[in-house]
Amino acid sequence: MPNVVVVGAQWGDEAKGKVVDYLAERADAVVRYGGGSNAGHTVTAGGEVFKLHLVPSGILHAGVTCVISAGVVVDPSILVREIRDLTMRGVAVSNLRVSGQAHVILPYHRLIDGLEERSRRRSAIGTTGQGIGPAYADKAARRGLRMGEFVDDGRRADAMRVRLEAANELLTKLYGHEPLDIPAIITEYDAYAKELSAFVCDTAPLVAAAARGPKGVVFEGAQGTMLDLDTGTYPYVTSSHPVAGAACVGTGVGPCSIDSVVGVAKCYTTRVGAGAFPTELTDSIGDHIRERGREYGTTTGRPRRCGWLDTVVLRYSAMHNGLRTLMLGHLDVLSGLDTVRIATKYRMGGLETDDLPYDLAAREDVRPVYEELAGWSEDITSVSSFDELPEPCRAYVARVEELIGIPVWAVSVGPGREQMIRLPGRRIVT
Secondary structure (H helix, E strand, O other): OOOEEEEEOOOOOOOHHHHHHHHHOOOOEEEEOOEOOOOOEEEEEOOEEEEEOOOOOOOOOOOOEEEEOOOEEEOHHHHHHHHHHHHHOOOOOOOEEEEOOOEEOOHHHHHHHHHHHHHHHHHOOOOOOOOHHHHHHHHHOOOOOEHHHHOOOOOHHHHHHHHHHHHHHHHHHOOOOOOOOHHHHHHHHHHHHHHHHHHEEOOHHHHHHHHHOOOOEEEEOOOOHHHOOOOOOOOOOOOOOOOHHHHHOOOOOOHHHOOEEEEEEEOEEEEOOOOOOOOEOOOHHHHHHHHHOOOEOOOOOOEOEEEEEEHHHHHHHHHHHOOOEEEEEOHHHHOOOOEEEEEEEEEEOOEEEOOOOOOHHHOOOEEEEEEEEEOOOOOOOOOOOHHHOOHHHHHHHHHHHHHHOOOEEEEEOOOEHHHEEEOOOOOOOO
């Protein structure tokens, strides 16, 4: 199999984990290239549901090396808990590797995350409170702690103490917060370091070798294009780069090693937290989508905002990621609607545009222009081939292809592996 990047084409939560799990069966390695425990990738296999946050979504396949790369920020407490949970459920984790260059999230990162969010008041971003932003800020400021140093018994205590003392200065003097108990935190994190030390190594050579091999690598993105720090609806974005280009930063491969980029999108749109959302529905149809799609955050449990599919967003995502093809998911969620809508362009100040404005987050005059299509009433969750889908459902997929200008490689009609349907003659490398 070629080297493939799987990227979210919307605001995250598109079911990237499902696609990565599907492709991992044919791969040598799965590499998570960004984000942190703010991501929630749900994989359903054999009737069991696995909710992953840091561990790559290929972990359910024996023999597939799963790498947490240098671009990820790692909360040791969450990673240890995730490893323990997988082990208790009979999933082998001996194939997990963690880059020694990945940065560590410490307790003060989570604390500062919450304090900063509260200080924003009405302009709050809606972060998950997992400490992701402050950890990336420390990384950019060159004061972060990396996993290689964290698991080193000779360096860990001093490295943590220096950072915790500086954090206490900030917490007490700027926020008026009580100081953290430094000895207690060091003792707690000593235990995490001992559990994680066996997984930490220089992962780049492993990934580079797998990328040269016959089975290839699946690169797993977190969040989505519209939450990217540069291309997303800033400032209502994450603190990393979910776009496909980030798969070549710190993983062990360069751009010439990538054979294809697969976008993942729902057949509607969702987003969590504040920020622009042109096609948002606050009516009974939005409720229908939320309940049928079980649209509640994997990490936070928060109800997701729901709306019609936005092909302006998908074209924007196709451009920034170099998408070769798309997996369009959750088709079963739209069953039962008499008509379905697709946003084809935006209207702003009396003018229409096919393009997403760079300042979308700051504009209040953006209105979607919709195209209405026939809906379908059938339960399609047991359908196993594209030709068996109702004609209006197939027409919907065909129209999405026309509007975004790239082929749909597969669709899904439910959360299970067996509910992924390949379109006849379509490949992930085009």
